[in-house]
Amino acid sequence: MYRVLDCLTTQHDPWLVLIAVLLCLGGVHTAFNLYSRACVGRLQQKLSWLFLTGVVTGCAIWATHFVAMLAYDPVLPVGYNPGLTILSLLIAIVATFIGFTIPGIAKQNLVPARLVGGLVVGLGISAMHFTGMAAMRVPGVISWHMDIVVAAILMGAAFGMVTLLIAGKAQTGREKTYGKIGLTVAIVTMHFSAMGALIITPDPTIPVPAQIISQSSLALAVAMVATLVIGIGFVMAMIDRQLRENASARMRIFGDSAIEALVMTQNGIIVDANHSFLKMIKGETATISGVDFIETWLPDASPAFRDGAEHYTETSLALSPGHTIPVEVIRRDLPADEFSEDAVIYALRDLRERYEAERHIRYLAEHDALTKLLNRATFHDRLALALEQSRVTGNPVSVLCIDLDHFKELNDTYGHIAGDHALREVGERIGKLIEDNVIFARVGGDEFVALIVHDNPDPDSMIATAQNKAQALLDCLSVPVFINPGNSARIAASVGIAHFPDDGDDIESIMFHADLAMYRVKQGGGNHLVFFSPEMDDEYRYKRQLSGALRHAMDENALELHYQPQCNAHSSKIIGFEALLRWHHPELGQVPPSRFIPIAEETGLINPLxxxxxxxxxxxAVTWTNPLGIAVNLSAVQLQNLDLAQTVAGILDETGLAPERLELEITETALIHNASRSRKILTEIKALGVRIAMDDFGTGYSSLATLQNFPVDRIKIDQSFIARLMASEQAVAIVRAVINLGRDLKLEVIAEGVETEDQVAFLTANDCDAVQGYKFGHPRPIADYQTTVSGTAVAAQHRSIAGIGSN
Structure with a gap:
């Protein structure tokens, strides 16, 4: 080490040493810029750039050596053999070309390739140095300290290997800096260490050949070669860099204009990304460059997508630990071109909005828009799944059918907007009862269902759980619903409960039996819960059988009408008849109207009937000689038929009956079901000349507003008041009040259910207009009243009728 330092400090011109080092830095700087370019692109372009890299690097090594030799003062005249001098230049070029080419074209085993390439470069520096030293001619003997020679060669090789290893492909500023510093150190260290091993022993007897290169000529040659080659390499590197930057700028503008996030990788490492990706991850290019894209950002990607077997995936983009966003990723492989090597472009699209839209669409498809509960289709799917699980686990399932009581009246009274508000309120209250094993759904206008999945097979627990949940439902609906300022409405419900598998083995039977139980509650007045029992099924079958038989009776004209007289209260003269439907079944016998009329209303037969x-x-009636009136009852269902007035007009036109002879009887309860529609229909009927009677007055709402708002001609006092007339002061007061009310409103009053003389006497004394009941005649076929309708027995009418009507 002392010899090396002594040689450097005492035998070298420091200014020329500095120039040699700076020349080395300039050449190496240009060389690594060229090497950076040589590491990308197709193989043909790579080899061209690698050759230029070798030329520039070799010239830099050669020029550094000989400038340093100019700085060396051996105290003897020095010259250089032209052939060996040129050979040293060629050795430097070839060695560095080979050394840089090995890692530059390698695609696998990059570390070994870089170590081997660095070794070749390091040994090439040594070979160039000692070949150049062999070209030196002095009048003396040249010898070497071999230990220093070996050390210099090893240091050159070691620094060469480290240089290409840490420089990588010289694609980043850091890699280039490491490479430039490393190669400069390798060249300078090797040269000056080897110079410390040089021993020159003067010997005047040794001639110096005449054909040598003088030091001044060598200086000029070195300056020219170094400047020319390094300059050419520098200019070419700058031009190529500008072209690449222009192409990169165009690609960046294109990439940043894309909505999708774009990421470019080479060998899995991020080399670039557009603005959309940086915005998505809230990062910067500098922080992501050199990062493994898949491992860092897409750790959940499938192996097939990682390997390139699949080019599309939906996965999670990892922004930070525990924070991911869903993305779709499209992979496209880009083959190498003159500006870049093989790369992969990943296009990413944030799926949060799409997933949210899909969730919203799925929510709309599965839920009722008004109440936010599940809809019918979704409930059936959940029920089907629950039944499948029940068959496996043995745990039962309960279904609750729920129907709101008197909801139609609320709609009719306050309007559909108020009805929708009430349904929303009901949905909100029911929604609070939903649990992991309990769901609710709206399946119709005011119809709801619930599904309870039990967690054990115990029947007592099943019944208790279902009953508790049903009672909780009734309790939550017991609080009045706000309609508008000053108005609220009480909503109750009828709840029917059926269990799987006890009450049915499929969806249809379970739903049907829960529905039957719910209708049983309805028939009992509502606001209660009932469990299904087999008797309900028997009753349903009976009703269905009766409905079929009634339809058959209509088709076969097997029904008949009986007529009950309506008489003047003072003269007992028959003034009309009420037509009453009778049905004699061949097997069941006489079926009372109270049995088959409700069935006709439930099944829709009531309109044709x-x-x-x-x-x-x-x-x-049109065949009677005596033009008596004829009264016909209207069902509440019929009164909701908007074509009812046209039907009445058509019948009158077909039969030729005078409109004033026809009287239609309707209960007040039927009028209230839809007051505005009922008023419209009755007004149209009244315009035909037909009379309107309010039947069973006193048992319904008995509102004075009803008498004022509807076109009523007659009031019929319900028979329940007449039956208690002689035993109840309240009944007396009610009947007297109704008669006086009718007189004041100029409405006729008729009492039905009259059976005794005392009743007749009271009604006559209180100026009731007409009477009807067994006292004056039972409902019979019209043939039994033939003399009355023909007008041949007017004189003895009272006696005759009394005999027929005696009990």
Whole structure:
């Protein structure tokens, strides 16, 4: 080490040494810029750039050596052999070309390739140095300290290997800096260490050949070669860099204009990314360059996508520990070109909005828009799944069918907007009862269902759980619903409960039996819960059988009308008849109207049945010589038919009955179901000349507003008041009040259910207009009243009728 330092300090011109070092730095700087370019692109372009790298690097090593030799003062005249001098230059060029080419074109085993390439470069520096020293001619004997020679060669080789290892592909500023410093150290260290091993022993007897290069000529040659080659390399590197930057700028503008996030990688490492990706991750290019893209950002990507077997995936983008966003990723492989090597472009799109839209669409598809509960289709899917699981686990499932009580009246009274508000409120209250094993759904206008999945097979626990949940439902609905300032409405519910597998083995049977149980609650007044029992199924089958038989009876004209007289209260003269439907079943016998009329209303038969009754009654009445009135009952269901007035007009036109002879009886309860529609329909009927009677007055709402708002001609006092007339002061007061009310409103009053003389006497004394009941005649076929309708027995009418009506 002392010899090396002594040689450097005492035998070298420090200014020329500095120039040699600076020349070395300049050449190496240009060389690594060229090497950076040589590491990308197709193989042909790589080899061209690698050759230029070798030329510039070799010239830099050669020029550094000979400038340093100019700085060396051996105290003897020095010259150089031209052939060996040129050979040293060629050795430097070839060695560095080979050394840089080995890692520059390698695609696998990069570390060994870089170590081997660095070794070749380091040995090439030594070979060039000692070849150049062999070209030196002095009048003396040249010898070497071999230990220093070996050390210099080893240091050159070691620094060469380290240089290419840490420089990598020289794609980043850091890699280039490491490479430039490392190669400069390798060249300078090797040269000056080897110079310390040089021993020159003067010997005047040794001639110096005449054909040598003088030091001044060598200086000029070195300056020219170094400047020319390094300059050419520098200019070419700058031009190529500008072209690459222009192409990169165009690609960046294109990439940044894309909505998708774009990431470019080489060998899995990020080399660039567009603005959309940086915005997505809230980062900067400098912080992500050199990072493994898949491992860092897409750790959940499938192996097939990682390997390139798949080019599309939906996965999570890891922004930070525990924070990911869903993305779709498209992979595209880019082959190497004259500006870049093989690369992979990843296009990423944030899926949060799409997933949210899909969730919203799925929510809308599965839920009722008004109440936010599940809809019918989703409930059936959940029920089907629950039944499948129940078959495996043995744990039962309960289904609750829920129907709001008197919701139609709320709609009719306050309007559909208020009805929708009430349904939303109901949905919100029911939603609070939802649990992991309990779901609710809206399946119709005011119809809801619930599904309870039990966690054990115990039947007592099943019944208790279902009952508790049903009662909780009734309790939550018991609080009045706000309609508008000053108005609220009480909403109750009828709840029917059926269990799987006890009450059915499939969806249809379970739902049907829960529905039957719910209707049983409805029939009992509502606001209660009932469990299904087999008797309900028997009753349903009976109703269905009766409904079929009723339809058959209508088709076969097996129904008949009986007529009950309506008489003047003072003269007992028959003034009309009420037509009453009768049905004699061949097996069941006489079926009372109270049994089959509700069934007709439930099954939709009431409209054709009511039309048949009206037509038959009118056809019969038009044949009477005595133009008596004919009264026909209207069902509440019929009154909701907007075509009812046209139907009445058509029947009158077909039969030829005078409109004023026809009277239609309707209960006040039926009017209230949809007051505005009922008023419209009755007004149209009244315009035809037909009379309107309010039946069963006193048992419904009995509102004075009803008498004022509807076109009523007659009030019928319900028979329940007449039956208690002689035993109840309240009944007396009610009947007297109704008669006086009718007189004041100029409405006729008729009492039905009159059976005794005392009742007749009271009604006559209080100026009731007409009476009807067994006292004056039972409902019978019209043939039994033939003398009355023909007008041949007017004189003895009272006696005759009394005999027929005696009990």
């Amino acid at each position: 009511g039309e048949w009754v009206m037509r038959k009654a009118c056809e019969e």
